[in-house]
Amino acid sequence: MRELRLNGKTVKVEAENGTPLLWVIRDELKLTGTKFGCGVAACGACTVHLDGEPTRSCQTYVEDLDGVEITTIEAISGDQVGAAVQQAWTELDVVQCGYCQSGQIMSAVGLLTSNPSPTAEEIDTHMWGNACRCATYQRIRAGVQRAAEILEA
Amino acid sequence: MTVRMNRRGFIATAAAAAAVLYVGISPNGALAASGDATALNPFVRIDADGRVTAIIKHFEMGQGPSTGLTTLIAEELGVTMDQIGFEFAPSDPQVYNNLAFGPMQGTGGSTAMANSFMQYRNAGAAARQVLIEAAAAEWDVDAAGLDIVDGRITGGGKSAPIADFVAAAAALPAPAEPRLRGPDEWRLIGKEGTVKRKDTPAKIDGTAQFAMDMQLDDQLVVVIVHAPRMGATVASVDTSAADGMSGFAMAKPLPDNSGVAVFADTTWQAIRARDAITVEWDNSAAEMRSSDQIRDELIAAVSDTSTWAPKGDQAQVAAAVEGAAKVIDRTFYFPLLAHAPMEPLTCTIEPTDNGGVILHDGAQFPTFGHMTLSQVLDLPMEKIAIRTVMAGGSFGRRANATSDYNRECAMAFALTDRSRPVKLVWTREDDIKGGYYRPAFAHRVRVGLNDRGGIIGWDHRIAGQSIMKGTSMEQMAVHDGVDHSSVEGVADTPYAVPSMSVGLSDVEKATSVLWWRSVGHSHTAYVMESMIDMVAQESGADPLALRLSMLPGETPAQTRMASVLKAVADMADWSNTGDRALGLAVHHSFGSFVAQVAQVSGGKDAPVRIEKVFAAVDCGIAVNPDVIRAQIEGGIGFGMGHAMRNQITLTEGEVDQFNFPDYEPLRISDIGAIEVQVMASAEAPSGVGEPGVPPAGPALANAIARAGGPRVTELPMMTQVDFA
Structure with a gap:
C-alpha cells in the first residue's frame, strides 16, 4: 500500500513497483478519462500532469511519485486554463471519436500555462506528440488559440 | 424531474x-x-x-x-x-x-x-x-x-x-x-x-465511456498471445514463468488455437504475464510470404491479361492504346495498411443472472457480434444483449465478417467458469501486427493519346486480394467473379473516357484483409487522379480544364462532380496559381463528391510541407454542416498521412512494424489549415465519413509533382519524398 497525491486528494493504491501510473489510474482508481493508446509514450493519449507538467503516464512508474501532485482530465476544469481549453474545445467542436482528446487537452493546458499566447508553430511543436487518428489537428490548433483568447479576456 | x-x-x-x-x-x-x-x-x-x-x-x-x-x-x-x-x-x-x-x-x-x-x-x-x-x-x-x-x-x-x-x-x-x-x-x-x-x-472531461473504460466489479482482463504470423496456430505453451506473478489467473490456448488467452485481475498484470509466457507456433497454414513477394506477384498480375473483366474489352482497348500516337504507361503499388484507431480493440462480456451475457462494445456490426456470441457461447440470441458504448475510432476495423475480437472475447469467456466478466484488451502491438489490413493493390494503366493529346483508350488493370471473397459477404458483394470493392472508383468512374477497359486479377488469400476507410477508393482514386494529371501534363492541358472536359454534364454525377471542381478551384484561386504548387483531385464515392486542392511548399530542393488544403463537398442535404466539415478535414488528414508514410510490411510472414513509432501517424505539424466548403444541395443525404479520404492522396501527389518533386506511383511517398 502506498499513497499518491491525485487531483488534490491523497489516495491509497496497492500497485507494485514497476506498474505504470496509467494502469494505476485506470484499473485501480477507476478514473478512465486518461486513455491507453500505445503504451510506449508515442501517442500522448495517457497524458496527465505531474506537478503541472504534461507527462505520459504510460511511462511513469508508481514508485517514482512520492510528493508529486498528479492531475488528470477529471480535475482539469478546476484549473482556470483547463476550463478555458474545455470551453474552446466546446465552441469549436474539436472532438471526433474523442479517445485522444483527454491527452490533447492536458497537453494544451500545459502549453498555455507556460506560454499564454503561443504561435501556430509553437502549438505544433508542443502538441506534436499527441496523435489524433481522426486528424482533428486544425481544430486542436484553433482550439489552443481560442483558449488563449479566452484567457486573455 | x-x-x-x-x-x-x-x-x-x-x-x-x-x-x-x-x-x-x-x-x-x-x-x-x-x-x-x-x-x-x-x-x-x-x-x-x-x-x-x-x-x-x-x-x-x-x-x-x-x-x-x-x-x-x-x-x-x-x-x-x-x-x-x-x-x-x-x-x-x-x-x-x-x-x-x-x-x-x-x-x-x-x-x-x-x-x-x-x-x-x-x-x-x-x-x-x-x-x-x-x-x-x-x-x-x-x-x-x-x-x-x-x-x-x-x-x-x-x-x-x-x-x-x-x-x-x-x-x-x-x-x-x-x-x-x-x-x-x-x-x-x-x-x-x-x-x-x-x-x-x-x-x-473524461466521462465519455468507451469500451476500453469498462470497469465491472470482479472483472478479469484477458490479453491474447497472438501468432506472429497470420494463420499460424498454437503448437505448445509454457506458462510456468507466469505462475506466481501477481494478479495472474491462468493462461490457456483459445479453442481454435489462434492464440493463448492470458487472464489476470488488471490489464497491466495481464500484459506482464503475457510477456512471460512462451508459445511455439505451427506455421503450416500461415502467411509465409514477405511483402516484397506479395508486391512482385501483384505487379506481375497487372502486367498480364486480367482474370476478370469488370468493364470493356481488354484486348480491344489494349490494341487501340498500342496504336496511339502517345502512350502513358504507369504501374502503381499500394501497400498493406493498418487501421490503428486510437482506442485499441476491446470489448467486455458480462454474465447475467439468467445465464445470458451482455457484450459491452463499441459495436460497429452488432448483428454479427450477436450471432458470433450465440454460436461461440452456445446461447440463444435472446439471452445475449449488446450494450453499445463509444468507439475510439474504427476506420472499418471494428466491423468484419468474423467479428474477430468479439469472437476472441467469447472464446476467452468460455474458457472461464463464466462467473466473472471478462474484458478483452488488445495492446497497440496486437493492433499493428494483428492483420485485417487494407489489402495491397497494384494497378497498371495505359492511356493512349492522339496527336492532339486527346484520350483515345484507357486500359486499366488492377490486382489485389479480394476483401469479400471467402467471407459471408461474398454473395452480396461479388458478381461475375468481380469483387466490386476492388474496382470501385475506376469501373464506375463518372468521367467520360472513350474506350475504357478495366480488368481485375485476384491474388492468393493468406493475409487477412479488410475494408479500410473508403475501401477500394483508397487506391483507385489515387490512380485515376494521378493519371489524369499525367495526361494533362503530357498534352499541355490545365488539370482543371481537362477534368471538366471529361465531365460534360451528360449524367447527374458528371454535373455534381464538375460543380465541386469549380467550387474548389474558386476557393484555391486556381486560375492565379502564382508561385504556389497546387495539386487537384476529385472523386465520387459513397454517393458524394469531393474535390480537393493541396498546396505544398518545397518539393524540388526543400522538404515538402502541406501548407494548405481546400475542399468542396457535395453530400446531398447537409444535415450538420460543421460535422461534415470535420469529417472532410479528418478524411484529408487520414488520406494524406497514410499516403505520406504508412505501410505494413512482412518479412517471411511476420509483420515488421510494432507500434506508432514505426507506423507513424500524421502529426499536427504535418498539415496546415484546411478549408472546407459544403455545397448547397436538395439531393438525399449521402456519405461523409469516407469520401474525404480518396482525393487526399492524389491531390498531394499532384501537388508534389507540380512542385518539381517526383511523380509518386508507389506508396508510401516517404520512400521517394522528403517531408518537412
Whole structure:
C-alpha cells in the first residue's frame, strides 16, 4: 500500500513497483478519462500532469511519485486554463471519436500555462506528440488559440 | 424531474408518473407509438417529464450520428438541441437494421445518415403528431392549428410543454405517414451554427465511456498471445514463468488455437504475464510470404491479361492504346495498411443472472457480434444483449465478417467458469501486427493519346486480394467473379473516357484483409487522379480544364462532380496559381463528391510541407454542416498521412512494424489549415465519413509533382519524398 497525491486528494493504491501510473489510474482508481493508446509514450493519449507538467503516464512508474501532485482530465476544469481549453474545445467542436482528446487537452493546458499566447508553430511543436487518428489537428490548433483568447479576456 | 405544481399539471404528472411515449417500429414493421416499451423498439422516447431521447441505431466512432440522428428527431418533433439527449440502440437486426444492408444492424459504407434520414424524421414527426392530437383533444381545438416549438405545444391561443401530453399521446395510434416539415421550416437541418456535437461534453472531461473504460466489479482482463504470423496456430505453451506473478489467473490456448488467452485481475498484470509466457507456433497454414513477394506477384498480375473483366474489352482497348500516337504507361503499388484507431480493440462480456451475457462494445456490426456470441457461447440470441458504448475510432476495423475480437472475447469467456466478466484488451502491438489490413493493390494503366493529346483508350488493370471473397459477404458483394470493392472508383468512374477497359486479377488469400476507410477508393482514386494529371501534363492541358472536359454534364454525377471542381478551384484561386504548387483531385464515392486542392511548399530542393488544403463537398442535404466539415478535414488528414508514410510490411510472414513509432501517424505539424466548403444541395443525404479520404492522396501527389518533386506511383511517398 502506498499513497499518491491525485487531483488534490491523497489516495491509497496497492500497485507494485514497476506498474505504470496509467494502469494505476485506470484499473485501480477507476478514473478512465486518461486513455491507453500505445503504451510506449508515442501517442500522448495517457497524458496527465505531474506537478503541472504534461507527462505520459504510460511511462511513469508508481514508485517514482512520492510528493508529486498528479492531475488528470477529471480535475482539469478546476484549473482556470483547463476550463478555458474545455470551453474552446466546446465552441469549436474539436472532438471526433474523442479517445485522444483527454491527452490533447492536458497537453494544451500545459502549453498555455507556460506560454499564454503561443504561435501556430509553437502549438505544433508542443502538441506534436499527441496523435489524433481522426486528424482533428486544425481544430486542436484553433482550439489552443481560442483558449488563449479566452484567457486573455 | 420538473413537476409543475398547478392543478392540471400536477394531475397530468401524477397520472403520467410511469407514462412514457415511445415512437418506433412495431413488430409488424409499421411506424407506431406506444406507452409500452415492450410493444415496439423506439427511435424516440419521451419521458413523463418531457425529456426527449433519440435512440441511435448506429455506433459513434466520431463520425457524428449521435448528433445527426438526434438533430433529425429534434427538427421534426420541435424541440431544441438542449432538450434532447441520445442513447445507443440495443442489438435488434429487424428494427435497427441498416436499411442499406438489409436485415442487419451495422454501421459502414458511410450510410448512417443516408439510411436514417427519412426513418428518424418520420419517427420525430409521428411523435409530434400524437402529442399535438392529444393536446387538440384536451383543448378542444383543431390539431391543424397546433405546432411544437422549442418543446411547447403552441397554437389556438394555448401553450403547454410536451410533458403535459406524454401520457395521452402514448395512448394514440401513430400516423402511418406523418407530415414531415419541409425545408422551409427547418431550424436545425443544414443551418450553420445551430447544432453543437452532442458527444462533445463527455469527451472533454473524461466521462465519455468507451469500451476500453469498462470497469465491472470482479472483472478479469484477458490479453491474447497472438501468432506472429497470420494463420499460424498454437503448437505448445509454457506458462510456468507466469505462475506466481501477481494478479495472474491462468493462461490457456483459445479453442481454435489462434492464440493463448492470458487472464489476470488488471490489464497491466495481464500484459506482464503475457510477456512471460512462451508459445511455439505451427506455421503450416500461415502467411509465409514477405511483402516484397506479395508486391512482385501483384505487379506481375497487372502486367498480364486480367482474370476478370469488370468493364470493356481488354484486348480491344489494349490494341487501340498500342496504336496511339502517345502512350502513358504507369504501374502503381499500394501497400498493406493498418487501421490503428486510437482506442485499441476491446470489448467486455458480462454474465447475467439468467445465464445470458451482455457484450459491452463499441459495436460497429452488432448483428454479427450477436450471432458470433450465440454460436461461440452456445446461447440463444435472446439471452445475449449488446450494450453499445463509444468507439475510439474504427476506420472499418471494428466491423468484419468474423467479428474477430468479439469472437476472441467469447472464446476467452468460455474458457472461464463464466462467473466473472471478462474484458478483452488488445495492446497497440496486437493492433499493428494483428492483420485485417487494407489489402495491397497494384494497378497498371495505359492511356493512349492522339496527336492532339486527346484520350483515345484507357486500359486499366488492377490486382489485389479480394476483401469479400471467402467471407459471408461474398454473395452480396461479388458478381461475375468481380469483387466490386476492388474496382470501385475506376469501373464506375463518372468521367467520360472513350474506350475504357478495366480488368481485375485476384491474388492468393493468406493475409487477412479488410475494408479500410473508403475501401477500394483508397487506391483507385489515387490512380485515376494521378493519371489524369499525367495526361494533362503530357498534352499541355490545365488539370482543371481537362477534368471538366471529361465531365460534360451528360449524367447527374458528371454535373455534381464538375460543380465541386469549380467550387474548389474558386476557393484555391486556381486560375492565379502564382508561385504556389497546387495539386487537384476529385472523386465520387459513397454517393458524394469531393474535390480537393493541396498546396505544398518545397518539393524540388526543400522538404515538402502541406501548407494548405481546400475542399468542396457535395453530400446531398447537409444535415450538420460543421460535422461534415470535420469529417472532410479528418478524411484529408487520414488520406494524406497514410499516403505520406504508412505501410505494413512482412518479412517471411511476420509483420515488421510494432507500434506508432514505426507506423507513424500524421502529426499536427504535418498539415496546415484546411478549408472546407459544403455545397448547397436538395439531393438525399449521402456519405461523409469516407469520401474525404480518396482525393487526399492524389491531390498531394499532384501537388508534389507540380512542385518539381517526383511523380509518386508507389506508396508510401516517404520512400521517394522528403517531408518537412
